[in-house]
Amino acid sequence: MSARNPGTKLDLERISKVRVNTQAVLKRAQQIQSMKTPKKQWQAAWLLKAVTCIDLTTLAGDDTPSNVHRLCLKAIQPVRYDLLKSMDMHDKGVTTGAVCVYPSRVADAVKTLKAANSSLPVASVATGFPAGQTPLETRLQEVRMAVDDGATEIDIVINRMLAITGQWEAMYDEICQFREACGDAHMKTILAIGELGTFTNVYKASLVSMMAGSDFIKTSTGKEAVNATYPVAIVMVRAIRDYFLSTGHKVGFKPAGGIRTAKESLVWLTLIKEELGNDWLCPHLFRLGASSLLADIERQIYHHVTGQYAAYHELPMA
Numbered sequence: 001m002s003a004r005n006p007g008t009k010l011d012l013e014r015i016s017k018v019r020v021n022t023q024a025v026l027k028r029a030q031q032i033q034s035m036k037t038p039k040k041q042w043q044a045a046w047l048l049k050a051v052t053c054i055d056l057t058t059l060a061g062d063d064t065p066s067n068v069h070r071l072c073l074k075a076i077q078p079v080r081y082d083l084l085k086s087m088d089m090h091d092k093g094v095t096t097g098a099v100c101v102y103p104s105r106v107a108d109a110v111k112t113l114k115a116a117n118s119s120l121p122v123a124s125v126a127t128g129f130p131a132g133q134t135p136l137e138t139r140l141q142e143v144r145m146a147v148d149d150g151a152t153e154i155d156i157v158i159n160r161m162l163a164i165t166g167q168w169e170a171m172y173d174e175i176c177q178f179r180e181a182c183g184d185a186h187m188k189t190i191l192a193i194g195e196l197g198t199f200t201n202v203y204k205a206s207l208v209s210m211m212a213g214s215d216f217i218k219t220s221t222g223k224e225a226v227n228a229t230y231p232v233a234i235v236m237v238r239a240i241r242d243y244f245l246s247t248g249h250k251v252g253f254k255p256a257g258g259i260r261t262a263k264e265s266l267v268w269l270t271l272i273k274e275e276l277g278n279d280w281l282c283p284h285l286f287r288l289g290a291s292s293l294l295a296d297i298e299r300q301i302y303h304h305v306t307g308q309y310a311a312y313h314e315l316p317m318a
């Protein structure tokens with residue numbers, strides 16, 4: 001992870017002046033989607049880059065120690081060894097960016113990774129994920145427990161009620177408290193953009209989250225009706241860029257929810273490169289939150305190496 005974002009004082013005047021031009025955002029998102037993505041070996045290299053940025057996620061009611069165990073092993077060796085060897089990448093330490101689980105499963109993930117001698121970070125969702133509708137003390141306690149169990153990244157959800165009703169000061173105060181509860185763990189703040197109503201609200205929520213010390217801002221929980229979309233990403237990364245220009249602090253970006261295909265991962269990398277530049281194209285500042293993207297990426301890499309498409313059983317996924 002990159003240097004912590006210390007945050008700033010809440011600048012309500014700046015927040016009140018925010019206006020987002022919807023048509024311009026939609027046009028830019030369309031442009032990004034129609035850009036040519038790399039082909040052949042360059043595409044394979046981009047796909048491996050995408051792999052290193054994945055927060056390999058399982059957030060299901062039926063998660064158990066054994067499926068978390070498998071997820072961790074997949075995160076450590078995300079692409080089949082023989083495929084990496086064909087690309088001369090077998091000794092380059094290709095892993096996903098992190099694994100992401102519910103707080104109750106953090107200890108299971110830490111145990112597996114420790115046994116495998118891996119330093120891969122464990123991220124935990126917290127603060128009443130996905131709705132955030134539990135008392136503040138409960139949400140804070142959840143953060144502390146995940147950290148105590150060994151999570152080094154905490155994905156908090158914002159209180160959407162506060163954002164929708166424009167209570168930015170109260171939202172800032174809550175996020176500052178979450179940041180304190182995280183201690184040394186990096187904090188990713190989930191905006192749940194599908195529930196914020198307008199692009200202007202998304203930009204305001206992004207700015208307030210960064211002012212409160214978020215190390216990353218993240219689009220969605222994956223549980224809302226609308227999750228990671230390119231237009232909303234344009235709004236969020238512009239907020240990241242503006243925050244960087246005014247403070248010098250680089251905040252990371254994590255689109256999450258519904259990202260399933262290798263092709264989409266290439267568009268996401270293009271968006272980051274075009275809007276934030278190469279500095280952000282690394283796991284310290286960019287993550288893809290996804291539960292089933294890796295399978296398709298590995299399939300495309302298999303095709304690149306062998307010229308054939310693999311059956312799904314040939315590429316075991318956690």
Ligand SMILES: O=C[C@H](O)COP(=O)(O)O
Nearest residue numbers: 221222257258289290291
């Ligand atoms: O934070 C990650 C998301 O919950 C994953 O969503 P997904 O299952 O749609 O990939």
